[in-house]
Amino acid sequence: MATMTRPTPSGGVELHKRTHPVRRDVVRALPLTPAVVLLLIFLVGPILWCCYAAFTNTALTGAGSGDTRFVGLDNFRQAFGSDAFWNSVVLTLVFTLLSAVIGQNVLGLALALLQKRATAVVRTIVGTAVIGAWVIPEVVAGYVWYAYLAQDGTMNEIISRLGLSQNWLYTLPILAVSVANIWRGTAFSMLVYNAALSEIPQEIEEAAEMDGATGFSKLVHVTIPMLRRTLTTNLMLITLQTLSAFGLIWTMTRGGPGTKSQTLPLYMYEQAFSFSQLGYGTALALVLLAVGAVFSVFYMRLLREDA
Amino acid sequence: MRDRVANPVTTTPTTTIAPTAPVTTGHGRGPRTWVGTATVNVVTAAIGLMFLLPMLWVVFAAFNAQAGLKVEWPGSNVSLENFRAVLTPETTYRPMYNGLVLCVGASAIAIVAATLAAYPLSRFETRYKRPFLLSILFSTGLPITAIMVPVYGLFVQLNLIDTIGGTVLFMATTSLPIAIFLVKNFMDGVPISLEEAAWTDGASSMQTLRYVVLPLMWPGMSVVLIFTFIGLWGNFFIPFVLLLSPDRLPASVSIFTFFGQYGTVAWGQLAAYSVLYTLPVILLYVLLSRRLGGAFTFGGAIKG
Numbered sequence: 047m048a049t050m051t052r053p054t055p056s057g058g059v060e061l062h063k064r065t066h067p068v069r070r071d072v073v074r075a076l077p078l079t080p081a082v083v084l085l086l087i088f089l090v091g092p093i094l095w096c097c098y099a100a101f102t103n104t105a106l107t108g109a110g111s112g113d114t115r116f117v118g119l120d121n122f123r124q125a126f127g128s129d130a131f132w133n134s135v136v137l138t139l140v141f142t143l144l145s146a147v148i149g150q151n152v153l154g155l156a157l158a159l160l161q162k163r164a165t166a167v168v169r170t171i172v173g174t175a176v177i178g179a180w181v182i183p184e185v186v187a188g189y190v191w192y193a194y195l196a197q198d199g200t201m202n203e204i205i206s207r208l209g210l211s212q213n214w215l216y217t218l219p220i221l222a223v224s225v226a227n228i229w230r231g232t233a234f235s236m237l238v239y240n241a242a243l244s245e246i247p248q249e250i251e252e253a254a255e256m257d258g259a260t261g262f263s264k265l266v267h268v269t270i271p272m273l274r275r276t277l278t279t280n281l282m283l284i285t286l287q288t289l290s291a292f293g294l295i296w297t298m299t300r301g302g303p304g305t306k307s308q309t310l311p312l313y314m315y316e317q318a319f320s321f322s323q324l325g326y327g328t329a330l331a332l333v334l335l336a337v338g339a340v341f342s343v344f345y346m347r348l349l350r351e352d353a
Numbered sequence: 354m355r356d357r358v359a360n361p362v363t364t365t366p367t368t369t370i371a372p373t374a375p376v377t378t379g380h381g382r383g384p385r386t387w388v389g390t391a392t393v394n395v396v397t398a399a400i401g402l403m404f405l406l407p408m409l410w411v412v413f414a415a416f417n418a419q420a421g422l423k424v425e426w427p428g429s430n431v432s433l434e435n436f437r438a439v440l441t442p443e444t445t446y447r448p449m450y451n452g453l454v455l456c457v458g459a460s461a462i463a464i465v466a467a468t469l470a471a472y473p474l475s476r477f478e479t480r481y482k483r484p485f486l487l488s489i490l491f492s493t494g495l496p497i498t499a500i501m502v503p504v505y506g507l508f509v510q511l512n513l514i515d516t517i518g519g520t521v522l523f524m525a526t527t528s529l530p531i532a533i534f535l536v537k538n539f540m541d542g543v544p545i546s547l548e549e550a551a552w553t554d555g556a557s558s559m560q561t562l563r564y565v566v567l568p569l570m571w572p573g574m575s576v577v578l579i580f581t582f583i584g585l586w587g588n589f590f591i592p593f594v595l596l597l598s599p600d601r602l603p604a605s606v607s608i609f610t611f612f613g614q615y616g617t618v619a620w621g622q623l624a625a626y627s628v629l630y631t632l633p634v635i636l637l638y639v640l641l642s643r644r645l646g647g648a649f650t651f652g653g654a655i656k657g
Contacts, residue, residue: 168397270505293589
């Protein structure tokens with residue numbers, strides 16, 4: 047953090063002296079300014095435009111490209127009446143639950159716990175492998191798994207004796223992309239849990255061991271409750287990231303075969319950019335945001351119970 | 354307590370050795386511990402192998418002049434031909450340099466802004482805090498593909514299209530929500546009691562942030578830096594839309610055009626390029642993971 051050497055010019059020197067409450071709040075909020083300005087210009091502005099465009103027939107070509115009209119809820123009606131839309135919603139939920147909530151989260155926590163006890167050599171090598179999978183850029187990861195699961199790929203080579211050889215990307219596309227996403231994303235959860243585990247005070251673990259707690263019971267009654275805030279936060283972050291995953295699925299299957307792995311972001315991309323229906327596409331973006339909001343509210347509830 | 358608050362920076366290096374010694378092993382409690390450790394090692398190694406297997410293809414294929422889709426030991430085909438083919442200014446050097454400029458700039462802006470923003474969010478209570486944090490959370494899940502259309506329009510309006518500066522700012526903004534959230538949570542882990550001591554000594558909140566809080570949350574900050582940089586390094590969609598001149602495109606975009614030529618994919622060259630493209634993030638991780646080893650200094654500061 048060499049970049050943090052200078053305090054902000056109007057830093058709150060007065061902070062804890064007796065100042066007027068409103069002025070104090072303003073001074074305290076000052077460090078938020080750079081972040082808020084960036085977010086307002088580059089994120090909130092475009093989102094507001096999305097909210098407007100979702101209720102219009104904005105299009106790049108064809109009907110609606112010349113005169114953009116307000117069409118009310120037509121885009122949403124079109125979505126809720128379309129099989130392709132519901133297909134993509136179901137696939138998105140399956141993909142998110144399988145790869146983020148279950149896969150990345152459980153495997154990440156397991157790895158963090160295992161690494162604490164493993165010998166240094168094993169810990170280093172395994173940590174490197176898991177993190178290696180994560181630092182590989184999304185497009186490359188997509189092709190790594192394309193190669194791994196293809197008809198003449200490594201996976202089929204390994205299981206050739208079992209007679210199960212098949213082109214996994216065609217037979218089980220959503221499972222294939224989910225496994226690839228677990229492979230790619232687990233390192234994030236692992237790193238978060240590693241950091242959180244290291245912050246659990248040593249004496250608490252020692253006290254639990256004194257009381258006779260070992261292995262599984264220590265995990266359930268001591269470690270996990272200590273991690274609850276981290277758990278919930280991590281779940282929320284990886285859920286939201288997975289909901290909008292695009293590059294990995296795109297490089298592996300392009301949403302296919304047919305629409306068998308076409309999650310909501312891919313459906314949205316197809317509608318907005320391939321078919322140039324920006325209005326409909328942004329309506330889908332709003333639906334995606336709503337799904338994210340539902341998940342977030344659920345996790346927020348968990349966090350509140352915590353406090 | 355006071356001493357530790359006054360010089361947390363100087364105490365850091367002396368305690369970094371702590372985590373390298375496994376805490377739970379070597380208690381010498383007889384065969385049960387030994388069997389337990391062995392099981393843990395085997396299970397961990399098995400998981401690691403599953404992560405390693407798909408990746409082997411990239412490494413082997415990169416050195417194999419006749420690479421296919423299978424993991425194959427290059428054997429007699431081993432050569433640096435693939436690297437020779439892609440190591441040209443147009444294919445590798447310039448995109449790599451552009452990518453570094455974009456990602457270093459955007460990560461720096463994002464982390465400074467996120468740290469400044471996280472401090473009041475972590476330390477002070479106001480009624481606006483919760484709604485603000487909720488909105489930050491929602492925006493972490495924002496499908497960037499969806500807002501790229503209005504963002505493109507905005508960049509044309511502001512005359513920022515095809516500029517490195519504008520792209521850096523937008524990339525920084527996309528990683529800001531998650532960075533704010535992570536930094537804020539790691540900061541919550543630093544007990545406020547340490548700062549109160551510094552405040553009594555007359556330090557300003559920016560001084561306590563710099564000299565008390567940040568030195569204590571290095572592991573967290575390293576995680577945030579790694580996460581931000583890697584996310585940006587792998588992102589192809591933003592520069593793809595916002596940058597037009599071929600000589601400004603970063604590695605993430607040129608690899609996409611590489612992959613885009615369907616039917617004529619030279620798998621070996623692709624793998625070689627992937628290896629080169631992945632190297633910078635691996636270097637960053639290796640450098641920072643040494644710092645991550647300092648995680649336990651934190652525990653020391655609380656105990657005092």
